[in-house]
Amino acid sequence: LQNEDIQMFREEFLKLHPYDQASFFKELDEETRERIYYYLSPEEMATLFENLEMDEGYQDVLAEMNPNYAAEMISKMYVDDAVDVLNELEKDQVVSYLTIMDEEAAQEIKDLLHYEEYTAGSIMTTDFVSISANQTVRSAMYILKKEAPKAETIYYIYVLDDDKRLAGVISLRDLIVNDDDTMISEITNDRIVSVSVGDDQEEVARKIKDYNFLALPVVDFQNHLLGIITVDDVMDVMEEEASDDYSKLAAVSDMDTIDRSPLYAAKKRLPWLIILLYLGMGTASLAARFEETLEKAAILGAFITLIAGMAGNTGTQALAVVVRGIATGDLEKESKLKLILREAGTGLITGTICGILVTITIFIWKGNLFLGILVGISIFCTLIVATIAGAFIPLAMHKFKIDPAVASGPFITTINDIISILIYFSIANMFLSFF
Amino acid sequence: LQNEDIQMFREEFLKLHPYDQASFFKELDEETRERIYYYLSPEEMATLFENLEMDEGYQDVLAEMNPNYAAEMISKMYVDDAVDVLNELEKDQVVSYLTIMDEEAAQEIKDLLHYEEYTAGSIMTTDFVSISANQTVRSAMYILKKEAPKAETIYYIYVLDDDKRLAGVISLRDLIVNDDDTMISEITNDRIVSVSVGDDQEEVARKIKDYNFLALPVVDFQNHLLGIITVDDVMDVMEEEASDDYSKLAAVSDMDTIDRSPLYAAKKRLPWLIILLYLGMGTASLAARFEETLEKAAILGAFITLIAGMAGNTGTQALAVVVRGIATGDLEKESKLKLILREAGTGLITGTICGILVTITIFIWKGNLFLGILVGISIFCTLIVATIAGAFIPLAMHKFKIDPAVASGPFITTINDIISILIYFSIANMFLSFF
Numbered sequence: 001l002q003n004e005d006i007q008m009f010r011e012e013f014l015k016l017h018p019y020d021q022a023s024f025f026k027e028l029d030e031e032t033r034e035r036i037y038y039y040l041s042p043e044e045m046a047t048l049f050e051n052l053e054m055d056e057g058y059q060d061v062l063a064e065m066n067p068n069y070a071a072e073m074i075s076k077m078y079v080d081d082a083v084d085v086l087n088e089l090e091k092d093q094v095v096s097y098l099t100i101m102d103e104e105a106a107q108e109i110k111d112l113l114h115y116e117e118y119t120a121g122s123i124m125t126t127d128f129v130s131i132s133a134n135q136t137v138r139s140a141m142y143i144l145k146k147e148a149p150k151a152e153t154i155y156y157i158y159v160l161d162d163d164k165r166l167a168g169v170i171s172l173r174d175l176i177v178n179d180d181d182t183m184i185s186e187i188t189n190d191r192i193v194s195v196s197v198g199d200d201q202e203e204v205a206r207k208i209k210d211y212n213f214l215a216l217p218v219v220d221f222q223n224h225l226l227g228i229i230t231v232d233d234v235m236d237v238m239e240e241e242a243s244d245d246y247s248k249l250a251a252v253s254d255m256d257t258i259d260r261s262p263l264y265a266a267k268k269r270l271p272w273l274i275i276l277l278y279l280g281m282g283t284a285s286l287a288a289r290f291e292e293t294l295e296k297a298a299i300l301g302a303f304i305t306l307i308a309g310m311a312g313n314t315g316t317q318a319l320a321v322v323v324r325g326i327a328t329g330d331l332e333k334e335s336k337l338k339l340i341l342r343e344a345g346t347g348l349i350t351g352t353i354c355g356i357l358v359t360i361t362i363f364i365w366k367g368n369l370f371l372g373i374l375v376g377i378s379i380f381c382t383l384i385v386a387t388i389a390g391a392f393i394p395l396a397m398h399k400f401k402i403d404p405a406v407a408s409g410p411f412i413t414t415i416n417d418i419i420s421i422l423i424y425f426s427i428a429n430m431f432l433s434f435f
Numbered sequence: 436l437q438n439e440d441i442q443m444f445r446e447e448f449l450k451l452h453p454y455d456q457a458s459f460f461k462e463l464d465e466e467t468r469e470r471i472y473y474y475l476s477p478e479e480m481a482t483l484f485e486n487l488e489m490d491e492g493y494q495d496v497l498a499e500m501n502p503n504y505a506a507e508m509i510s511k512m513y514v515d516d517a518v519d520v521l522n523e524l525e526k527d528q529v530v531s532y533l534t535i536m537d538e539e540a541a542q543e544i545k546d547l548l549h550y551e552e553y554t555a556g557s558i559m560t561t562d563f564v565s566i567s568a569n570q571t572v573r574s575a576m577y578i579l580k581k582e583a584p585k586a587e588t589i590y591y592i593y594v595l596d597d598d599k600r601l602a603g604v605i606s607l608r609d610l611i612v613n614d615d616d617t618m619i620s621e622i623t624n625d626r627i628v629s630v631s632v633g634d635d636q637e638e639v640a641r642k643i644k645d646y647n648f649l650a651l652p653v654v655d656f657q658n659h660l661l662g663i664i665t666v667d668d669v670m671d672v673m674e675e676e677a678s679d680d681y682s683k684l685a686a687v688s689d690m691d692t693i694d695r696s697p698l699y700a701a702k703k704r705l706p707w708l709i710i711l712l713y714l715g716m717g718t719a720s721l722a723a724r725f726e727e728t729l730e731k732a733a734i735l736g737a738f739i740t741l742i743a744g745m746a747g748n749t750g751t752q753a754l755a756v757v758v759r760g761i762a763t764g765d766l767e768k769e770s771k772l773k774l775i776l777r778e779a780g781t782g783l784i785t786g787t788i789c790g791i792l793v794t795i796t797i798f799i800w801k802g803n804l805f806l807g808i809l810v811g812i813s814i815f816c817t818l819i820v821a822t823i824a825g826a827f828i829p830l831a832m833h834k835f836k837i838d839p840a841v842a843s844g845p846f847i848t849t850i851n852d853i854i855s856i857l858i859y860f861s862i863a864n865m866f867l868s869f870f
Binding site: 015016017019051141144145148149154155172173176177191193208209210211212214231232234235236238239242243245246247249250251252260261262263265266269270272273274276277278280281283284285287288290291292294295298299300301302303304305306308309310312313314316317319320321323324328342343344345346348349350353354357358361362365379383409410413414417421 | 450451452454486488576579580583584589590607608611612626628643644645646647649666667669670671673674677678680681682684685686687695696697698700701704705707708709711712713715716718719720722723725726727729730733734735736737738739740741743744745747748749751752754755756758759763777778779780781783784785788789792793796797800814818844845848849852856
């Protein structure tokens with residue numbers, strides 16, 4: 001790249017896997033990137049771009065290119081990847097690229113651009129292979145060879161009826177193992193699994209994972225085949241959703257990754273922290289009402305964090321199990337009441353054991369049985385209530401169609417802090433005469 | 436199934452996708468399951484079993500079958516799935532099934548059984564298609580047709596040299612689009628991406644996801660091809676790892692799902708809760724040392740949960756970002772010192788803003804400027820230290836090869852409780868003369 005030896009660079013570079021090309025490209029500075037645009041054709045650049053995973057910054061990279069080069073590159077990309085890139089741009093920029101683009105490619109992209117984010121429609125591609133049932137394996141193979149360069153997968157071929165409705169699917173494996181003269185209709189699998197264009201992308205990921213498919217057809221409500229979703233796109237969805245759930249449990253916006261500046265990270269975390277700060281002040285104001293109690297027995301203050309902490313821990317556990325249950329689809333099979341009862345039972349068991357342990361430990365440690373019993377009973381009550389709350393809050397949010405993962409760990413923890421302090425001081429007031 | 440009409444049941448049942456067969460099978464009671472074994476051949480049962488996802492319980496199901504039937508079924512499964520099932524059984528049971536099994540199948544299984552859990556070797560299959568480079572597309576297609584029924588994927592064909600070393604890969608797509616007389620060596624891709632048999636399964640998942648492969652070859656240190664890992668197995672790994680990380684962040688063992696009994700759930704959560712209980716008692720004993728301070732100004736007790744809570748929140752945020760960074764492999768590109776400095780910077784910004792907010796709010800609410808400043812400064816210091824701790828602890832664990840996800844949210848939270856109480860009361864003692 002230093003010697004400007006185009007021929008040698010092209011030879012070496014194009015031998016690399018597109019993912020490695022993209023990783024290399026990402027590390028370059030602007031000047032060197034501009035030289036790359038000069039060295040590579042829009043088609044070659046399109047392959048690289050399909051493998052370029054950036055959260056943002058497509059805008060800047062595209063701005064470095066000549067608009068005609070950029071438009072042609074986008075038109076040569078697989079249409080679902082092109083849509084992913086365009087979705088990151090300003091509206092007027094998208095329009096300008098679509099205008100200078102080849103008309104057919106622009107139309108394909110426009111058809112996909114209007115699907116809502118996170119639906120099957122938004123991640124599908126229209127680059128699939130479809131045939132009619134009324135032909136032999138030989139002629140199907142002929143079509144396949146012709147369509148192969150443009151199709152995103154040629155391993156599943158979709159069979160359409162005369163009204164262009166999805167009638168079945170056939171794998172390339174089936175084509176290979178059957179005789180050339182076999183009719184397609186004889187070997188088509190008509191028990192087809194498909195998703196609707198408006199279905200959630202998580203639903204798509206689950207189906208592909210459960211059925212071990214390489215691709216899944218997307219249909220409209222009349223069963224017309226609109227597109228397909230391939231397994232590689234689904235893996236990106238799975239990773240995204242997993243990151244998302246994980247980050248929410250910890251109350252971080254998922255855009256905060258380790259390569260960001262402190263200012264960026266602070267901006268992403270502060271909204272959560274400030275909400276939690278004011279919730280925490282609510283807890284403090286509640287505790288302040290018991291100032292009198294604290295004045296009479298200052299030692300009680302020492303156990304506030306223990307009790308609030310245990311409430312937070314058990315609540316987070318219950319929350320995680322329920323949110324995972326929702327994410328994996330297990331929840332649909334269970335009744336919600338049964339789940340709450342189960343958590344109540346779990347809280348009863350953990351509460352009893354922890355309560356007894358803490359009573360004994362404090363008695364041995366401080367020699368104060370009443371203090372031990374007070375803290376023990378508080379732990380017992382707190383664990384039961386906090387476990388139920390940890391399960392109930394995400395379930396209620398799910399019921400009201402709020403993403404339950406938003407009820408993050410710290411949020412549940414703070415709610416449970418409040419509950420636990422109320423319980424603790426109410427019980428403490430009853431015991432006060434013993435101190 | 437009720438009418439015992441074998442013919443009709445078989446016809447309907449075998450039309451179902453194996454995953455649907457398995458879901459149906461899972462819902463049955465023992466008696467009905469036993470009838471199914473009678474209705475289906477071991478081969479048909481093998482296909483169902485490959486799609487049966489159970490955490491445990493294989494043992495019970497297999498015990499219902501005639502041992503010969505079970506052994507034959509296992510021998511007909513894809514070898515990687517067979518190994519997954521056998522790994523759940525007692526050692527002597529495995530041996531007894533392997534003994535009555537067809538010898539060739541038993542050998543294949545034995546070869547795979549000895550790989551360590553979570554390595555590439557443990558999830559690979561030996562049912563792949565390999566050819567030598569020195570032949571035409573036509574003869575390769577002939578081999579492919581012959582091997583198709585047994586191979587787990589026929590979409591990638593691996594090219595071996597004369598020493599059986601992996602020399603390249605060719606996709607079925609390449610075979611289809613090229614002329615029958617083309618030599619394999621001309622169209623083989625020799626820039627091959629592979630994994631070592633001892634590599635971590637997460638590494639395998641990352642590579643398949645990044646490169647958008649359908650399968651990845653597994654080699655030994657001399658580059659001999661030992662097996663392949665297909666994308667469907669990798670999706671299971673991704674789901675498993677994501678569940679695992681998520682559960683650990685919340686301090687639940689990931690085997691705890693919503694369909695378990697309260698006793699089971701309590702058993703899985705109690706170890707964590709008890710550890711956290713004693714850590715919490717440590718915090719309490721620390722706070723108890725400041726009993727005198729609390730006696731002089733009981734109002735200070737009201738703010739303990741606020742400060743400890745904020746320390747926990749910010750620590751969990753930093754933890755989550757770092758653990759995600761380790762899981763996605765981003766961390767390797769960054770220097771650890773830079774990451775700690777970044778978190779320190781983030782803590783400085785969030786600490787300053789939250790500190791100022793809390794000072795103003797308490798001043799307005801309580802009319803006590805000193806209390807406001809005390810809590811404000813404590814929040815400021817706590818957020819900085821707790822943010823750094825949240826990043827440092829998982830990094831240190833990663834360094835010492837402990838899975839950093841074990842440093843779960845509640846664990847970090849409890850550590851940060853201790854830090855924050857120390858900071859709070861130290862500062863409080865300095866301010867004490869103002870109360």
